[in-house]
Amino acid sequence: MAxxxxxxxxxxxxxxxxxxxxxxxxxxxVPGGPFxxxxxxxxxxxxxxxxxxxxxxxxxxxxxxxxxxxFMRNAVRLDFGYSLAFPSRTVVQxxxxxxxxxxxxxxxxxxxxxxxxxGLGIASAVRPDSxxxxxxxxxxxxxxxMPSFVFAILLQFFFSAQLGWLPTGGWDGPxxxxxxxxxxxxxPILVLQRYTRSSMRDAMRAGYVRTARAKGLSxxxxxxxxxxxxxxxxxxxVGGPLAAGLVVGSFFVExxxxxxxxxxxxxxxxxxxxxxxxxxxxxxxxxIISGAYLATDLLYALADPRVTLVKEK
Amino acid sequence: MPDALLRTVExxxxxxxxxxxxxxxxxxxxxxxxxxxxxGEGETLGLVGxxxxxxxxxxxxxxxLHEPTAGRIIFAGRDINGLGEAALKPVRxxxxxxxxDPLASLDPRLTVEQIICEPLDSPGAGARPxxxxxxxxxxxxxxxxxxxxxxxxxxxxxxQQQRIGIARALALRPRLLxxxxxxxxxxxxxxxxxxxxxxDLQDEFGLAYLFISHNIAVTAHMSRRIGVMYLGRVVEEGPxxxxxxxxxxPYTRALLAAVPEPDPSRREVGPVAEGDAAGxxxxxxxxxxxxxxxxxxxxxxxxxxxxxPVAEGRVAACHFA
Numbered sequence: 328m329a330x331x332x333x334x335x336x337x338x339x340x341x342x343x344x345x346x347x348x349x350x351x352x353x354x355x356x357v358p359g360g361p362f363x364x365x366x367x368x369x370x371x372x373x374x375x376x377x378x379x380x381x382x383x384x385x386x387x388x389x390x391x392x393x394x395x396x397x398f399m400r401n402a403v404r405l406d407f408g409y410s411l412a413f414p415s416r417t418v419v420q421x422x423x424x425x426x427x428x429x430x431x432x433x434x435x436x437x438x439x440x441x442x443x444x445x446g447l448g449i450a451s452a453v454r455p456d457s458x459x460x461x462x463x464x465x466x467x468x469x470x471x472x473m474p475s476f477v478f479a480i481l482l483q484f485f486f487s488a489q490l491g492w493l494p495t496g497g498w499d500g501p502x503x504x505x506x507x508x509x510x511x512x513x514x515p516i517l518v519l520q521r522y523t524r525s526s527m528r529d530a531m532r533a534g535y536v537r538t539a540r541a542k543g544l545s546x547x548x549x550x551x552x553x554x555x556x557x558x559x560x561x562x563x564x565v566g567g568p569l570a571a572g573l574v575v576g577s578f579f580v581e582x583x584x585x586x587x588x589x590x591x592x593x594x595x596x597x598x599x600x601x602x603x604x605x606x607x608x609x610x611x612x613x614x615i616i617s618g619a620y621l622a623t624d625l626l627y628a629l630a631d632p633r634v635t636l637v638k639e640k
Numbered sequence: 641m642p643d644a645l646l647r648t649v650e651x652x653x654x655x656x657x658x659x660x661x662x663x664x665x666x667x668x669x670x671x672x673x674x675x676x677x678x679x680g681e682g683e684t685l686g687l688v689g690x691x692x693x694x695x696x697x698x699x700x701x702x703x704x705l706h707e708p709t710a711g712r713i714i715f716a717g718r719d720i721n722g723l724g725e726a727a728l729k730p731v732r733x734x735x736x737x738x739x740x741d742p743l744a745s746l747d748p749r750l751t752v753e754q755i756i757c758e759p760l761d762s763p764g765a766g767a768r769p770x771x772x773x774x775x776x777x778x779x780x781x782x783x784x785x786x787x788x789x790x791x792x793x794x795x796x797x798x799x800q801q802q803r804i805g806i807a808r809a810l811a812l813r814p815r816l817l818x819x820x821x822x823x824x825x826x827x828x829x830x831x832x833x834x835x836x837x838x839x840d841l842q843d844e845f846g847l848a849y850l851f852i853s854h855n856i857a858v859t860a861h862m863s864r865r866i867g868v869m870y871l872g873r874v875v876e877e878g879p880x881x882x883x884x885x886x887x888x889x890p891y892t893r894a895l896l897a898a899v900p901e902p903d904p905s906r907r908e909v910g911p912v913a914e915g916d917a918a919g920x921x922x923x924x925x926x927x928x929x930x931x932x933x934x935x936x937x938x939x940x941x942x943x944x945x946x947x948x949p950v951a952e953g954r955v956a957a958c959h960f961a
Binding site for chain 1: 700703705725728729732733736737739741744745746747748749750751758759792794805808812
């Protein structure tokens with residue numbers, strides 16, 4: 328087990344290395360640099376002299392391979408340097424200040440969609456073809472076809488503009504959370520409802536469920552001990568990456584509801600050619616996603632006694 | 641004949657399948673068609689027939705794991721068809737089932753102890769050590785070690801898994817055990833062990849068996865009486881010894897001819913049934929077996945043979961039996 332964990336962590340570091348290398352290479356392969364895009368944005372030319380000074384300051388005059396080594400040396404100490412787009416703040420500062428908003432939004436979304444998605448999924452599986460099942464399918468289809476940014480604007484239109492019940496944006500308290508969480512929950516509810524329903528239905532057809540019925544157990548016990556426990560493994564498979572995707576924030580939802588989260592920076596850094604920010608967001612995202620997969624695999628072993636974690640020979 | 645423990649009266653189970661077309665015409669499949677059988681207290685009734693003839697469906701219907709379409713299931717003098725889940729609970733304790741696929745029928749997430757104890761558990765039941773003692777005894781009785789209690793089903797071999805399935809079924813002290821192809825998933829040497837175990841347990845616990853198999857030789861070895869099923873119906877029934885020595889129905893003869901004979905000099909090749917059984921959906925008129933029957937005559941197409949007495953304690957559904 329310890330050896331397994333160690334080998335997985337080494338593997339994770341390898342993934343980070345490869346991802347950072349590819350990202351760094353692609354980033355520099357694209358023509359133009361950080362100051363060109365800024366100049367374009369402001370529609371003014373930056374004199375060659377000043378550009379050279381800027382490049383010198385940020386170390387962009389060095390050969391790319393040296394820049395990468397420099398990045399690596401600093402990155403292992405969690406120092407990503409100053410943002411190019413927001414030169415008064417370091418990347419780490421930006422993360423420290425903005426990320427908590429995204430984490431909070433992500434966790435609230437996760438909690439809400441787990442309750443609604445898994446709840447609807449179980450209800451649909453237990454009574455297939457009933458009104459609950461059709462309602463659950465309806466909710467999923469709605470989640471599937473409704474883009475979150477359209478839904479967000481509709482929510483704002485009804486609950487803020489028309490009814491005046493909720494604030495249009497900001498992040499100052501529970502009243503501000505409701506609409507962003509609803510808009511952010513569409514995809515997770517869809518995924519959780521469908522997976523819960525189908526894996527429950529699969530488990531219900533299993534031989535051991537027939538055995539449980541032959542034992543004369545109550546319906547509730549069969550559903551929760553035999554069906555739900557066995558349906559959990561496929562749910563973990565989608566649940567881990569889903570949770571990871573949520574805590575890194577959402578560009579659309581954060582932008583529409585003016586939430587100062589990190590999701591905005593993930594996207595804006597690319598357009599702004601903010602090299603340190605691109606590297607930091609990519610590496611952090613990679614670490615979170617791979618960490619989530621590792622956590623999912625560890626949970627498998629807890630949830631299913633047939634799974635033992637050993638290092639492959 | 642001992643008192644009847646289980647009696648089915650014209651038990652019928654049909655499934656409605658929807659054709660895969662827009663019109664969605666409903667097709668009724670009679671998987672079990674008016675089957676009447678009797679299992680005496682402490683006695684074994686064998687049930688044979690090829691795959692798809694409705695043996696397993698019959699077993700699941702008797703257990704009320706499938707809802708019967710029509711007919712009666714009289715267990716210990718009481719019709720259990722129509723009983724609600726709550727009323728069925730005490731009945732289920734007396735009537736247990738051993739399934740064909742031992743691994744699939746055991747929950748992979750429960751230990752052997754949990755699997756066996758589960759139906760015994762009720763809120764406030766005895767402390768763990770108290771509950772463990774009978775589990776240990778049961779495990780040892782079926783040929784496993786008491787120390788196997790904490791292990792999971794997938795850690796055992798197929799034969800051992802079936803032993804767990806038997807221990808689980810016996811935990812409730814049933815009077816009737818329905819064994820649905822209990823050995824067909826096991827290899828031959830293990831089959832014999834399990835069959836002998838089942839016979840020993842029968843004497844020890846005074847169990848009645850409904851023993852289902854596609855192998856007429858195995859069934860005859862286990863049973864006092866045998867019923868032969870074809871396309872959802874019983875076509876012949878009688879004492880096991882008489883059925884295998886002097887079969888009356890041509891289908892029974894075909895089943896017997898399918899039993900491998902180890903001595904080549906004694907092999908005789910007689911007329912054997914050919915082809916596959918028509919599906920229950922497209923049941924032919926007249927005798928359902930006539931297309932495969934070497935003795936089929938004109939009468940077989942026109943007139944459906946009824947199950948009728950052919951000798952003392954024997955019935956068969958063939959015009960020429």
